[in-house]
Amino acid sequence: MEEKLSGIVLGGISFSENDKILNVFTLEKGVISAKIKGVKKAGAKLKFASEPFCFAEFIFSNKGNMRTVIGASLIDSFYPVREDIIKYFCAGTVLEFIKKFYKESIVSTETFLLTVKTLEKIAYGEYNPKSALISFLVTALNLAGYALDESGRCVCKKPIVGKVFFDYRRGAFFCQNCFDGVGREINYSTYDALQKASAGELVDSANGVDNALKLLEYYLQNKAEEKLNSLTELIKICG
Ligand SMILES: [Zn+2]
Numbered sequence: 001m002e003e004k005l006s007g008i009v010l011g012g013i014s015f016s017e018n019d020k021i022l023n024v025f026t027l028e029k030g031v032i033s034a035k036i037k038g039v040k041k042a043g044a045k046l047k048f049a050s051e052p053f054c055f056a057e058f059i060f061s062n063k064g065n066m067r068t069v070i071g072a073s074l075i076d077s078f079y080p081v082r083e084d085i086i087k088y089f090c091a092g093t094v095l096e097f098i099k100k101f102y103k104e105s106i107v108s109t110e111t112f113l114l115t116v117k118t119l120e121k122i123a124y125g126e127y128n129p130k131s132a133l134i135s136f137l138v139t140a141l142n143l144a145g146y147a148l149d150e151s152g153r154c155v156c157k158k159p160i161v162g163k164v165f166f167d168y169r170r171g172a173f174f175c176q177n178c179f180d181g182v183g184r185e186i187n188y189s190t191y192d193a194l195q196k197a198s199a200g201e202l203v204d205s206a207n208g209v210d211n212a213l214k215l216l217e218y219y220l221q222n223k224a225e226e227k228l229n230s231l232t233e234l235i236k237i238c239g
């Protein structure tokens with residue numbers, strides 16, 4: 001039986017001398033694994049389809065429980081992510097997030113489209129790829145059930161000015177008047193960068209962006225109990 005699915009390669013592991021087992025996030029079936037044959041040989045026709053970030057329309061043959069890639073037509077390779085280390089780790093964080101939060105066969109059209117849009121922004125976007133990553137993480141965390149309130153308001157419904165407090169357990173931000181002692185104070189620029197980046201607005205503070213990524217890493221580790229190695233690397237590079 002043949003099956004045609006649109007998907008993005010998340011990664012792969014070697015399997016026998018020339019083959020690989022790929023992890024592919026598909027629009028129609030969620031994350032699937034599939035064998036791809038002969039791709040480690042020089043000049044292999046389907047080599048491109050075994051590389052991480054490859055977005056293609058795949059044709060699989062489906063026998064028993066195992067899919068094998070028998071054809072692929074490239075939609076986008078997001079090539080610029082391979083030429084810039086910041087873009088590379090931003091895009092890598094996106095793929096790692098999907099691997100960690102979407103176990104096999106969980107279908108989410110919204111997350112799939114968000115992933116494509118984010119990889120486009122990181123690869124070809126005009127402004128800071130880290131802002132695109134912040135926006136992705138906030139939205140994707142919400143979709144995965146770890147809502148982070150990025151409304152720009154405190155629980156009292158007023159915009160926060162002055163001191164900002166954050167509690168990862170509730171995923172919420174508080175003003176000085178509402179803060180109940182559970183959580184910690186964060187820099188206003190961190191909070192501001194998080195709001196602006198999630199809204200797709202330009203963020204002028206580079207420091208704010210880096211600190212917003214640190215806050216998201218902290219939130220991922222403490223609330224969702226997941227560590228994304230690419231995000232840790234990215235934060236390390238940015239000092
Ligand atoms: Zn308040």
